[in-house]
Amino acid sequence: MTRFMFPEIGQFSLILALFFAVALATLPMVGYFRQSRLLLNTARPLTHIMVCLVVIAFLLLAWAFITDDFSVLYVSQNSNVDLPLRYKFSAVWGGHEGSLLLWVLILALWCLAVALRLDSLPQTIGPLVLSVLGWVASGFLAFLLFTSSPFVRILPDVPTSGGDLNPLLQDIGLILHPPILYMGYVGFSVAFAFAVVALITGNLNAYWARWARPWTAAAWASLTLGITLGSWWAYYELGWGGWWFWDPVENASFMPWLAGTALLHSLVVTEKRGVFKSWTVLLAIFTFSLSLLGTFLVRSGVLTSVHAFAADPTRGVFILALLVVLVGGSLLLYALRAGQVRSSVNFGFSGREAWLLLNNILLSVLTLTVLLGTLYPLLFDALGMGRISVGAPYFNAVFGPIALCLMVFMAIGPFSKWHHTKLASWWIPILGAALLSMGLAATIVFWQTFDWLTWCSLSVAFWVMSMTLLDWFNKQFMAGKQRLNQWRTLPSRYYAMVIAHFGMAISLVGVIMVSVNSHETMLKMSPGGQAEVGGYVFVFDSMELIKGPNYLSDRGHFQVYQQGHLVADLHPEKRFFTTRQQVMTEAALGAGFTRDLYLSLGEKLEDGAWGVRIHIKSFVRWIWLGGLLMVLGGMLAAFDKRYRQKRKKA
Amino acid sequence: MKRIVLFLPFLVFLVLGVVFYFLLGKDTQYMPSALIGQPVPQFQLVTLKGEQIKQTDDLPKGSYLINFWGTWCPSCHVEHPYLMTLAEQGVTIIGIDYKDQQAAARQWLRDKGNPYTLVLMDELGQFGLDMGVTGAPETFVVNAEGKIAYRLQGVLNAQSWQVIKAYL
Numbered sequence: 083m084t085r086f087m088f089p090e091i092g093q094f095s096l097i098l099a100l101f102f103a104v105a106l107a108t109l110p111m112v113g114y115f116r117q118s119r120l121l122l123n124t125a126r127p128l129t130h131i132m133v134c135l136v137v138i139a140f141l142l143l144a145w146a147f148i149t150d151d152f153s154v155l156y157v158s159q160n161s162n163v164d165l166p167l168r169y170k171f172s173a174v175w176g177g178h179e180g181s182l183l184l185w186v187l188i189l190a191l192w193c194l195a196v197a198l199r200l201d202s203l204p205q206t207i208g209p210l211v212l213s214v215l216g217w218v219a220s221g222f223l224a225f226l227l228f229t230s231s232p233f234v235r236i237l238p239d240v241p242t243s244g245g246d247l248n249p250l251l252q253d254i255g256l257i258l259h260p261p262i263l264y265m266g267y268v269g270f271s272v273a274f275a276f277a278v279v280a281l282i283t284g285n286l287n288a289y290w291a292r293w294a295r296p297w298t299a300a301a302w303a304s305l306t307l308g309i310t311l312g313s314w315w316a317y318y319e320l321g322w323g324g325w326w327f328w329d330p331v332e333n334a335s336f337m338p339w340l341a342g343t344a345l346l347h348s349l350v351v352t353e354k355r356g357v358f359k360s361w362t363v364l365l366a367i368f369t370f371s372l373s374l375l376g377t378f379l380v381r382s383g384v385l386t387s388v389h390a391f392a393a394d395p396t397r398g399v400f401i402l403a404l405l406v407v408l409v410g411g412s413l414l415l416y417a418l419r420a421g422q423v424r425s426s427v428n429f430g431f432s433g434r435e436a437w438l439l440l441n442n443i444l445l446s447v448l449t450l451t452v453l454l455g456t457l458y459p460l461l462f463d464a465l466g467m468g469r470i471s472v473g474a475p476y477f478n479a480v481f482g483p484i485a486l487c488l489m490v491f492m493a494i495g496p497f498s499k500w501h502h503t504k505l506a507s508w509w510i511p512i513l514g515a516a517l518l519s520m521g522l523a524a525t526i527v528f529w530q531t532f533d534w535l536t537w538c539s540l541s542v543a544f545w546v547m548s549m550t551l552l553d554w555f556n557k558q559f560m561a562g563k564q565r566l567n568q569w570r571t572l573p574s575r576y577y578a579m580v581i582a583h584f585g586m587a588i589s590l591v592g593v594i595m596v597s598v599n600s601h602e603t604m605l606k607m608s609p610g611g612q613a614e615v616g617g618y619v620f621v622f623d624s625m626e627l628i629k630g631p632n633y634l635s636d637r638g639h640f641q642v643y644q645q646g647h648l649v650a651d652l653h654p655e656k657r658f659f660t661t662r663q664q665v666m667t668e669a670a671l672g673a674g675f676t677r678d679l680y681l682s683l684g685e686k687l688e689d690g691a692w693g694v695r696i697h698i699k700s701f702v703r704w705i706w707l708g709g710l711l712m713v714l715g716g717m718l719a720a721f722d723k724r725y726r727q728k729r730k731k732a
Numbered sequence: 733m734k735r736i737v738l739f740l741p742f743l744v745f746l747v748l749g750v751v752f753y754f755l756l757g758k759d760t761q762y763m764p765s766a767l768i769g770q771p772v773p774q775f776q777l778v779t780l781k782g783e784q785i786k787q788t789d790d791l792p793k794g795s796y797l798i799n800f801w802g803t804w805c806p807s808c809h810v811e812h813p814y815l816m817t818l819a820e821q822g823v824t825i826i827g828i829d830y831k832d833q834q835a836a837a838r839q840w841l842r843d844k845g846n847p848y849t850l851v852l853m854d855e856l857g858q859f860g861l862d863m864g865v866t867g868a869p870e871t872f873v874v875n876a877e878g879k880i881a882y883r884l885q886g887v888l889n890a891q892s893w894q895v896i897k898a899y900l
Contacts, residue, residue: 103758202890362742371745399753406749413742420738663806 091155093233094140099135100223102128106216110209125209129197130639132219133306136190140183143232144174153240156180156232162246164632172257173247179232180258186222188264191523192272203293207279214275221404229397235304246632246661255315259308263335266305267373270342272297274370277363277410281419285595286359291352297719298349302342309335310709318669328477334376336447341369344445351438355500360420367416371409378405437495444488451480489542489590492583497687511552519544532598539594546587554580578718584713592704599700604684608691617699628731630703632659642672642679656683678702767880773862777852780829780837793835795900796824798872800860802832803840805868811887812844819847827851830860832869873899
């Protein structure tokens with residue numbers, strides 16, 4: 083009967099973890115002000131113990147799910163005997179309590195990563211960074227324990243089967259999406275910790291930027307991957323073929339991404355040129371605050387959305403308090419300390435600093451655009467003017483042009499030199515690339531009869547691609563008057579930039595094509611019937627009834643022909659989940675490099691006919707392909723050799 | 733001067749914090765209907781029993797509830813017993829059998845009891861469309877002046893009744 087103790091052990095290790103987190107938050111801090119090496123050195127062991135305890139708690143919860151321990155309330159709400167094993171495991175973060183534990187686990191793992199790399203940091207900085215992370219960990223552990231413990235029991239009446247996991251979440255995309263997204267969210271806490279330490283020590287030189295860069299890049303790459311996965315999941319799981327909805331919860335992850343992108347670029351300038359120091363610190367605080375705000379918005383029920391899984395006002399108050407302490411505290415610290423910083427280096431209007439400043443301004447404007455769009459309904463409501471919702475039209479109208487503008491400059495930035503660029507030396511290639519991309523875009527637009535807006539956007543995408551390649555070619559072969567066949571090894575961080583920028587352009591092509599070149603119809607089809615959509619013939623072969631582990635399903639068999647050749651077999655489903663009495667649409671996809679065939683079942687009509695929704699999605703994969711390239715770029719930047727040197731022993 | 737500028741992010745954050753605080757307690761699920769303050773839209777529907785045609789003029793005088801339900805809707809099973817309780821307390825409820833089949837609906841009312849003073853069939857969902865219904869169950873409060881006063885999406889139960897009562 084020992085197994086019945088496990089949830090209590092889990093709860094207990096969380097309580098212990100909280101104690102160690104609080105110790106981590108205070109002891110090294112006291113050590114710094116008292117100049118006690120002994121206290122500073124406690125940071126590493128304290129971190130190790132805290133991480134172990136959190137890992138134990140997480141594994142015990144996972145164990146409760148795997149062994150169907152329905153005496154645990156959270157397990158009984160989110161799992162079921164019939165649930166396949168992989169979903170039992172992913173159900174650990176299927177609800178509020180568990181996803182918060184996952185949040186804490188990932189924070190702990192980031193702490194561990196910092197603790198392991200402690201040797202590459204100066205002796206006072208490393209422990210202080212861990213200590214600031216300890217503050218964040220204490221806050222979230224307290225939140226977990228006081229408002230949403232996943233280990234609460236329902237005794238003595240233990241349910242026998244459990245309420246089942248939300249069918250929307252029973253999918254491979256959702257096994258991976260939250261952990262990776264959280265890696266990104268929480269990862270920015272490291273950059274935040276570096277910034278706060280820089281403020282505490284008053285040591286706002288360029289070094290902190292150098293230390294923070296790889297961490298920021300790693301967090302950024304995870305967040306990019308998380309958002310990409312989320313968008314892909316929404317595309318095939320939600321059944322209406324969209325890939326981005328400007329939903330408040332999506333925006334909550336998108337805002338830290340935008341701010342994080344700005345931070346990534348501004349850290350470069352601070353490291354290399356020692357300018358924008360105080361701005362970069364603010365941006366680091368801002369990025370992590372937006373991650374926290376995201377958590378708050380999703381978890382407090384302040385906003386309604388398709389994603390809002392838990393809504394509980396007391397939790398909301400707690401997260402708000404946490405936000406006030408962490409964000410308010412750091413902003414206050416910033417206000418008190420940042421005045422001491424003076425940037426002495428000047429820069430010209432044509433230098434790379436200026437381009438990166440422009441990048442930062444535009445990205446900040448974009449972040450504020452999304453923030454305003456997300457919070458506007460809340461502010462409107464708070465002023466007692468009723469409820470409204472700001473939808474996609476606002477975001478598309480405001481966000482689109484600014485983002486395009488940003489991408490125009492994105493192509494020029496890498497070309498420029500620090501401090502000052504001689505315009506004469508690069509206007510010819512730029513003009514060439516511009517004409518080439520506009521020409522190419524015009525050809526496509528003329529051939530496919532799109533409008534001028536499409537032409538504009540396509541030109542920008544081609545412009546970024548051609549300029550990125552041109553810049554690479556220049557740096558690879560032309561610099562230093564070498565001969566054309568001499569191969570130089572460019573640093574991997576340069577390739578990181580090239581790949582990420584290229585990925586952005588590829589995503590843009592996907593976004594444009596999917597919005598102008600897609601076909602969509604809703605038809606009534608009976609078995610044996612066929613329909614033609616966008617040059618493809620869809621033949622409805624038959625329907626069958628199948629039984630899954632925890633659902634019953636109507637499955638359709640469709641064949642798709644293009645010019646007489648079979649191109650895809652599609653099997654869309656309509657699943658009825660028996661425990662939750664919920665119906666889910668499983669769309670069928672015929673994936674392709676230049677187009678996706680997307681078929682989902684609608685309502686069952688009389689005499690065996692079905693409403694069938696057919697989409698032909700042009701270039702939709704490119705959106706995620708570009709995302710993956712950006713991730714690759716981010717990873718390359720994070721693992722650049724330059725950041726891996728250890729501190730020289732004095 | 734520069735010092736004051738540095739406090740700006742902090743102050744903006746404080747304002748946001750206060751706004752959030754006041755928003756926390758609110759019920760975000762509540763979406764008002766565009767029809768609030770308007771009379772019930774024109775309709776011509778057939779009654780479930782007796783198959784008579786009823787129009788807007790045939791609606792009762794005084795305040796009442798309009799409840800959209802269907803035998804296909806699991807939440808309506810949950811809601812039904814509470815509707816019975818309300819009917820016993822003397823609340824007038826007009827039932828709209830929404831996108832449903834006549835035989836199944838009759839069987840349902842025979843099995844579970846009938847809380848409705850009048851049940852109208854909205855087989856095609858046209859009246860539901862005019863009322864802006866997004867799914868069943870949904871309940872509208874019509875006040876004594878014949879105007880729509882409140883809309884509830886989802887199950888009517890003891891908790892939501894506390895809110896609804898005030899609009900009758």
